[in-house]
Amino acid sequence: MLTFxxxxxxxGAIFSHMDGSLLSMSSLEKNRSDFxxxxxxxxxxxxQQALYKISMEIPEKQVxxxxxxxxxxxxxxxxxxxxxxxxxxxxxxxxxxxxxxxxIYDPKVEVIALRRNxxxxxxxxxxxxxxxxxxxxxxxxxxxxxxxxALDECVExxxxxxALWDEVKDRLHKSALGLSGGQMQRLCIxxxxxxxxxxxxxxxxxxxxxxxxxxxxxxxxHRLKQHFTIVIVTHNMxxxxxxxxxxxxxxxxxxxxxxxxxxxxxNPTQKQTEDYITGRFG
Amino acid sequence: MSLSxxxxxxxxxxxxxxxxxxxxxxxxxxxxxxxxxxxxxLIPLFSILYLVLKNGLxxxxxxxxxxxxxxxxxxxxxxGNAVIGxxxxxxxxxxxxxxxxxxxxxxxxxxxxxxxxxxxVNFVAQLLTGIPSIICGVFAFAIVVVRTGFSAWAGGLALxxxxxxxxxxxxxxxxxxxPQSLREASTGLGATRLQTIxxxxxxxxxxxxxxxxxxxxxxxAGETAPVLFTALFSQYWxxxxxxxxxxxxxxxxxxSTLPYDHQVKLAWTASLVLVAMVTFTNILAQILFRKxxx
Numbered sequence: 385m386l387t388f389x390x391x392x393x394x395x396g397a398i399f400s401h402m403d404g405s406l407l408s409m410s411s412l413e414k415n416r417s418d419f420x421x422x423x424x425x426x427x428x429x430x431x432q433q434a435l436y437k438i439s440m441e442i443p444e445k446q447v448x449x450x451x452x453x454x455x456x457x458x459x460x461x462x463x464x465x466x467x468x469x470x471x472x473x474x475x476x477x478x479x480x481x482x483x484x485x486x487x488i489y490d491p492k493v494e495v496i497a498l499r500r501n502x503x504x505x506x507x508x509x510x511x512x513x514x515x516x517x518x519x520x521x522x523x524x525x526x527x528x529x530x531x532x533x534a535l536d537e538c539v540e541x542x543x544x545x546x547a548l549w550d551e552v553k554d555r556l557h558k559s560a561l562g563l564s565g566g567q568m569q570r571l572c573i574x575x576x577x578x579x580x581x582x583x584x585x586x587x588x589x590x591x592x593x594x595x596x597x598x599x600x601x602x603x604x605x606h607r608l609k610q611h612f613t614i615v616i617v618t619h620n621m622x623x624x625x626x627x628x629x630x631x632x633x634x635x636x637x638x639x640x641x642x643x644x645x646x647x648x649x650x651n652p653t654q655k656q657t658e659d660y661i662t663g664r665f666g
Numbered sequence: 667m668s669l670s671x672x673x674x675x676x677x678x679x680x681x682x683x684x685x686x687x688x689x690x691x692x693x694x695x696x697x698x699x700x701x702x703x704x705x706x707x708l709i710p711l712f713s714i715l716y717l718v719l720k721n722g723l724x725x726x727x728x729x730x731x732x733x734x735x736x737x738x739x740x741x742x743x744x745x746g747n748a749v750i751g752x753x754x755x756x757x758x759x760x761x762x763x764x765x766x767x768x769x770x771x772x773x774x775x776x777x778x779x780x781x782x783x784x785x786x787v788n789f790v791a792q793l794l795t796g797i798p799s800i801i802c803g804v805f806a807f808a809i810v811v812v813r814t815g816f817s818a819w820a821g822g823l824a825l826x827x828x829x830x831x832x833x834x835x836x837x838x839x840x841x842x843x844x845p846q847s848l849r850e851a852s853t854g855l856g857a858t859r860l861q862t863i864x865x866x867x868x869x870x871x872x873x874x875x876x877x878x879x880x881x882x883x884x885x886x887a888g889e890t891a892p893v894l895f896t897a898l899f900s901q902y903w904x905x906x907x908x909x910x911x912x913x914x915x916x917x918x919x920x921x922s923t924l925p926y927d928h929q930v931k932l933a934w935t936a937s938l939v940l941v942a943m944v945t946f947t948n949i950l951a952q953i954l955f956r957k958x959x960x
Contacts, residue, residue, distance in 0.1 A: 466854065468853065468854060471853065496856050496857075499855065500856030501856075504854040506850065510845075510850065512852075513870060522855060523855040526856065526857045526865070527856075575855070576854075
């Protein structure tokens with residue numbers, strides 16, 4: 385059984401097989417360009433095909449934005465990265481998705497371990513009806529970590545990273561539902577990064593926020609990308625242009641164009657991309 | 667007409683003003699009707715409470731809890747054994763029905779939501795909520811009493827069958843009311859299904875589940891038919907669960923039809939005690955399981 389374990393120092397993750405042998409990733413390769421690799425990936429909701437042979441390589445510690453009109457499959461692809469679509473009845477896929485050269489669909493991979501290494505932030509913030517403290521440490525508790533010192537340290541680190549610490553440090557044990565919308569979303573981000581995942585997936589994280597809240601989250605993304613690989617789905621093209629290093633444009637389940645953000649927004653190759661960017665449709 | 671000249675221009679036609687007057691009159695009549703009907707529904711409730719208090723209070727002393735039922739023409743005495751008997755049998759019913767109902771609801775809602783088993787269980791539970799309580803008694807009679815005689819166990823079993831469907835359905839509803847987004851958040855963080863249920867879903871559903879449980883308790887405490895020929899009655903203190911057991915419901919049933927004034931008064935007092943027990947349980951549930959305000 386393959387398990388993903390925490391980062392150790394600067395080198396990449398270490399996989400260990402149940403039989404004890406170690407397979408360490410090359411510690412010389414930092415910021416690999418094929419950190420998350422999608423290979424000829426097609427996805428079906430029952431008989432309905434949602435994604436058509438998507439191939440792309442998502443680089444490490446950069447922000448990759450998935451843009452496109454509603455229903456183009458970008459959220460579907462995102463939710464496949466941490467296999468959340470497994471929870472939906474009747475779905476199946478073709479092709480593969482590799483995380484650090486291991487297929488996430490490999491039967492030896494534990495889905496729970498996969499999800500603990502990938503953080504997800506949803507469109508509508510969904511904090512648990514618990515205290516702020518308990519929200520952040522949830523992922524640690526379910527991994528078995530209950531030592532107060534470790535939890536305290538984690539709470540401060542995560543809330544600082546999410547630019548929420550100063551606002552809530554005096555009311556950590558009050559209910560999370562008493563926060564404002566923007567604060568709740570930043571709490572969800574703090575919660576998602578608490579266990580130091582490899583990747584942070586964000587599904588339209590700002591769509592329910594006001595402009596100031598949005599600006600704060602975008603600022604956050606800039607800082608977080610030093611530590612995490614971020615894939616963000618967004619409806620807001622300006623946001624994609626501001627925040628991301630690479631952008632992928634989807635249309636009706638197909639990957640139309642995928643390139644650096646500057647290229648996509650200044651000189652796209654495909655006419656469809658140009659039409660979407662300039663607002664001619666979508 | 668002077669009326670039309672004093673109205674704003676869009677109401678200048680006499681037709682419109684007549685229609686408007688009729689409409690507001692109708693509105694007022696219906697409002698009064700609604701309020702009176704609402705008041706009307708409260709009348710039976712308050713009359714019952716009033717009667718129970720009026721007739722039951724005179725004999726309400728500590729001794730009714732500490733003494734045994736008086737014989738035919740005696741005065742004094744109480745119904746302490748009936749109070750204990752009701753507590754015990756409702757307790758047995760809860761022990762049997764609550765874990766079964768709650769765990770089944772968790773299974774149906776969290777593990778096998780769309781499965782045919784889930785649908786079947788749901789359907790049967792809904793049918794069984796309408797089961798006449800005497801059927802529960804007959805069932806327990808055939809299963810237990812015929813083999814081992816009248817007992818508190820048989821009474822408890824009959825009550826358990828009575829309240830199981832209610833507990834299952836209210837627990838299921840409580841679980842359904844937990845937003846899916848919370849489960850998603852938990853799963854996304856890498857929790858197993860059990861962890862999600864135990865840490866997130868159950869705590870959120872608990873208040874509603876407990877309310878359902880309290881409803882079940884209230885029903886079980888007051889039903890006469892299931893305990894009538896399963897636990898029978900007893901004039902003595904409870905010594906064993908395998909013997910006939912007294913209960914408040916049967917005591918009220920027995921005493922209220924006797925031609926002796928004192929016994930009838932005791933029946934009223936027993937009714938008061940029963941109502942008080944049920945109300946107290948409800949209030950306790952509200953206090954203990956009230957959702958914290960955000």
